[in-house]
Ligand SMILES: Nc1ncnc2c1ncn2[C@@H]1O[C@H](COP(=O)(O)OP(=O)(O)OP(=O)(O)O)[C@@H](O)[C@H]1O
């Protein structure tokens with residue numbers, strides 16, 4: 001018997017809302033949207049950021065932090081990387097080394113992280129999901145029923161199709177979808193409304209879009225610049241909607 | 248010490264698996280500690296004792312055994328034990344203590360060097376058995 005499973009809810013009991021940025025499609029901006037959203041939310045809320053992309057951990061790079069082993073105190077304490085923003089992710093243990101994991105290892109690592117991390121009282125726990133519909137998505141569906149999903153799509157028919165499949169899985173498992181957001185809007189030179197239609201087709205909310213911002217990559221690692229960018233400005237409308245969706 | 252979080256999980260799991268019996272009827276709980284995670288036995292036991300204070304489950308019902316860690320390479324088929332693994336430094340050990348899957352970051356197959364291996368046993372904390380007194384409820 002795996003004793004860790006029995007404490008997962010208890011470990012998250014001090015967290016008011018848990019928001020996952022997911023997509024199934026790779027490279028659509030899950031990491032940068034979740035990380036900058038966590039920063040924006042931390043301006044007036046207590047926020048935790050969980051990088052659940054074990055194989056492609058990136059949030060520490062966006063935050064410009066060199067990961068180091070966390071402290072222990074009755075569990076593992078997520079380091080407060082910024083005022084009101086504590087962080088947990090595999091990068092704290094592996095730095096920028098490759099983390100080659102097969103299925104059961106991934107589930108084990110997720111369960112371990114969730115069962116030994118001692119989050120302080122949080123208003124929001126923001127989760128950055130990896131691409132795909134693998135262990136991370138399936139395990140979160142299994143373990144955290146009250147999780148709220150933001151599904152990210154880009155203006156691309158390929159993205160739309162793959163994202164549509166994630167939505168199917170989420171709906172099949174009665175997961176709460178806060179809404180679809182579009183990232184990199186206008187990147188193909190046109191203002192498609194594919195994300196809006198995708199939302200309508202699935203009967204879920206469209207919660208806004210963020211345009212493709214040239215030069216965004218150059219701001220990665222510099223939190224002050226990121227927060228002053230047009231990217232953060234547009235994303236803020238979405239984080240305000242996340243706050244307002246509070247039930 | 249994060250041993251406490253694991254001890255807490257073990258107690259929680261026992262309490263959730265009483266199947267309607269009285270907590271005082273728990274006669275024996277066999278806890279396996281995987282060698283790989285390198286849990287401090289004394290701190291873990293102390294954690295159990297502290298967390299069980301004021302509860303109907305006696306800490307003396309807990310038996311703890313260490314489970315040997317065994318690996319199997321997915322690349323070349325080699326199997327090996329933790330004791331046969333080449334030395335790793337203190338910080339790497341600590342990372343594996345926190346998160347045993349970090350073995351795939353800091354350890355490799357002694358035969359072919361691959362990090363693609365399966366941990367066959369001895370990962371972390373598990374409950375092998377819970378025994379109850381047969382007295383009627
Ligand atoms: N709105 C945007 N404007 C410009 N560049 C962007 C925008 N959103 C994301 N990017 C860039 O796109 C790339 C992918 O972003 P990111 O790593 O956040 O995606 P992801 O969905 O997390 O990827 P993965 O699936 O690998 O986890 C990054 O280089 C990022 O800076």
Ligand SMILES: [Mg+2]
Nearest residue numbers: 030031053058
């Ligand atoms: Mg990512």
Ligand SMILES: [Zn+2]
Nearest residue numbers: 320323356359
């Ligand atoms: Zn090998």
